[in-house]
Amino acid sequence: MTDLSQTKLTQQQVRERIEQRLASRHRKEKIFRGLGIASIAFGMLAVLVLFTDIISKGSGAFVQSAIELRVHYDEQVLGIDKVDDESLAWANFTGVIREALRERFPEASSRSEKRELYSLVSTGAPFTLRDRLEANPELLGQTETVWLTADDDVDTFVKSLSDSAEGFRGRTSDQKAGWIEQLMASGELKKRFNTTFFTNGDSREPEQAGIRAALMGSLFTLLVTLALSFPIGVAAAIYLEEYAPKNRWTDLIEVNINNLAAVPSIVFGLLGLAIFINFFELPRSAPLVGGLVLTLMTLPTIIISSRAALKAVPPSIREAAMGMGASRMQVVFHHVLPLAMPGMLTGAIIGMAQALGETAPLLMIGMVAFIVDVPGGITDPSTVLPVQIFLWADSPERAFVERTSAAIMVLLSVLILMNASAVLLRKKLERRW
Amino acid sequence: MNTMTLDAAGQAEPVQPKAVEQDTVGTQTKVRETVGKPFCDSAKLRMRNVNVFYGEAQAIHDVSLDIGRNEVVAMIGPSGCGKSTFLRCLNRMNDTIEGCRVEGELSLDDEPIYGAKVDVVPLRARVGMVFQKPNPFPKSIYDNVAYGPKIHGIASRRAELDEIVENSLRRAGLWNEVKDRLDKPGTGLSGGQQQRLCIARAIAVSPEVILMDEPCSALDPIATARIEELIDELRENYTIAIVTHSMQQAARVSQRTAYFHLGHLVEVNDTETVFTNPQHELTEAYITGRFG
Known part of the structure; x- marks a missing residue:
């Protein structure tokens, strides 16, 4: 044990020395704590930026535009007279969809206009019809209203409308944009939950691609x-x-x-x-x-x-x-x-x-x-x-x-x-x- | 090393060691031969010329000692004198320490403890151990006590196991305190109760010898008194070797006391003799508090 009274320093001096150092000790403590908080804040900010960026970009993928069409399962267009596996494989569902589209927008007359028109719905839409017909064979020759997945260009355009009034056109022509707006106004085009994303594998067509x-x-x-x-x-x-x-x-x-x-x-x-x-x-x-x-x-x-x-x-x-x-x-x-x-x-x-x-x-x-x-x-x-x-x-x-x-x-x-x-x-x- | 001094008894029995039974009080403290009564007739554990090394360092020098049947032998000495190391030789707990080497003859009921053919599993079932810090398994009280009988296959039926558990807990003086919460974790008990649980766990396999390495050093005086009482009761059925730092404890619980100093066994005598009339000056210095 060191007896302070025997050293050269008096108790008073010792206390003064301690006090002198006290301020700088407290300061260092504060700086260290501040640094810790700053690093955590930096980390949290990085995570926040990452998440907001990803979520703001990616949340759109969970909804998908779909177009309501009145399709007629015409035996002649389909080219079948009964519903079985073989005939379903041969049936021309694309023709049925095209006919429905032409019916909805009779003003499209030229080849290029028609092509524009047909590209409103996804190339995967015929499979939707096929599945429906397979499940309900009695629909053959009947007419029903179905929601068909829209093409990705349509989907992109629709989603971009919320960012700017113009919207992102890309390959979408003015006429097609007009049709889309018409469909939206009449409630025949809606954004619906994108189940495809969770049920499908990869695809070249974005609207059919899934995880x-x-x-x-x-x-x-x-x-x-x-x-x-x-x-x-x-x-x-x-x-x-x-x-x-x-x-x-x-x-x-x-x-x-x-x-x-x-x-x-x-x-x-x-x-x-x-x-x-x-x-x-x-x-x-x-x-x-x-x-x-x-x-x-x-x-x-x-x-x-x-x-x-x-x-x-x-x-x-x-x-x-x-x-x-x-x-x-x-x-x-x-x-x-x-x-x-x-x-x-x-x-x-x-x-x-x-x-x-x-x-x-x-x-x-x-x-x-x-x-x-x-x-x-x-x-x-x-x-x-x-x-x-x-x-x-x-x-x-x-x-x-x-x-x-x-x-x-x-x-x-x-x-x-x-x-x-x-x-x-x-x-x-x-x-x- | 020391010169061999054989007395009549030593010649009669070849395994008898170099222990001097002469009065060495007052001679040089350098004397490295054990004074007092290290041997007894009905030895349960017999240790002869035990040397223990940790790598290059020698921790135990040429220790010879008998522990008699139903006897409590206390081992005292300053920290680092090797008493715990010596104790851990008796059930080969030193095997697990890297670089630890044990030489000499150690036997339990005249069967060797060390040797290539000796299986440590049955040995440790015969020589139980209670450690310094209470170390119950993080399992229920029941499972703690039942563990030994289970792994050795002692109880064949559940009822038998229940009986062993109850008996062990009763003998450890813990039954009344825990009988309503046998399924609660053993780690939730108080320090003293935990140590008694460890004793119950040790006696559940009916060992012949119980080694106790400072069993009360982490306990309060009341819990210590309880354990000391218990040691006294257990003596009827078991042989007990106890390492302790408390000389009062050694005096209270043991029949003989061994004093270790820097890896040497300095003196072994009847406990009363050691504390009232120590024969070696190192012993005297230690028990009168001049060092240690």
Whole structure:
């Protein structure tokens, strides 16, 4: 103990010195706190700007213009006399729609005018009629009013009207714009919820393009990734943390795992191409191969976070179990693993979130293909959400702009859902000791 | 190292060690031979010339000691003197420490404790342990006590298990306090209750020896008194080795006391002798509070 009265400084002097420094200490405290708040504010602002930008651009994609037409299922125009699979495949639904359009706007007479007229509705509209007729065969020869999806140019024009009175014309002629305005005025053109976006695969026609194929592709890919990387990663972490002796070899392995985490993802893509597709001859563009490649990529993340979770389990629990005569495996599986599980799951879900957003390695194994059909399994050709975003962002049609943003919104929602479930799981599994 | 001094008993029994049973009070403190009565006739645990190394550093020097049947032996000494290390040799808890090496002969009922053929799982079922910090599993009170019987397959039926749990908790003096909340987490109990739960957990597998590593250092005096009472009751059926920092505790619960100093076993004697008439000057210095 230092007795102040014995040093050269008197208590008075000591107090003065402390007081002198006090102001600057408080100032530093304030500056530090201010810096913290500023960084958080910056982060929040960035997120806010990102979200408002994406949502303002992408929300339009969730509605789609549709045109109400009175169609007559004329046997002659359709070229069929009964409704069965074969005749439905041959039937000329386009003719029926054209006739309905001509009826609605009889003023279109020249070839070019007619072409303009026909382009009011989507090229996918005949399929709508086909489906209706297939479901209700008694409609043959009858007339009914149906809502048909409008063409993307029409949709873009309609949506742009809210920004400016002129609207975005693009390829839309004055006459066509007049028709559209006429339809809108009479309530025959309405913006309706865009179910197509959630039920279809990709398409060259924006109004028929949907996110479902990519979503399912991502889902299958992630399933493969999770099913492989979680057990392998956890097993590796348990071995390294609980069993392996600490020597030069395990040090080397640890360094290499850390290195693996830093390898650019495109390299994993090339590896996957060379090994899984060229050597093992697995199908190209398949979620199976995508999942394998992403497993290689997420494995280091899962191993590192699982090891951290295992390290965080208090050694007293291990000692208690060991003191009871539990074997090493019993110690791990009865005591350590349940306590480390929340941390491991968090790591796994962070790894999965990374994998969900990964594009580069999947380009190498052919998941960049144009996929129209929704994949039904892990060997079907498919694409994934980020690749779909990349493809749409690259497409010239203006209607793809909002679809790109909408796809980003879907991707972000999936991410938020995953992270939220991670937090919930953690809360549920977490135990206190 | 020291010169070997064998007495008559030592020659009769080859495993007898180099312990000097002469009065060394007043001689140089450098004397590294154990004074007092380190051995007994009906030894449950027999340790001979035990050396423990952590890597290069030697933590225990040539310790020989017997722990008799139904005896409580207290181990005292200043921090870092190796008493905990020594205790942890007895159920091979040191195995888990990287770079720890144990030499010497250790036996439980004349069966070796160390050796390539010895399985630590049954050994630890026979030699239970209670740790310094209460460390119940983050499970229910019932599961804490039932864990040992479950993994060793002691109880075949649920009713049997229930009985073991109740008996263990009763012997640990905890039954009345927890019988209505057996399904509540063991970690929710108070410190003293947690430690008694750990004792109940240890005795649930009917061990022969219980090792206690400063079991009361984290407890208040009332909880400590409760545990000390318990140790006294348990002595009827178990052999107990207890490490403690509290000399009063050693005096209260043990029959013999071993004094460790810098990895050497300096003196072992009847507890009363150690505290009233220590034979070694280091022991005397420690118990009179001149260091430690």
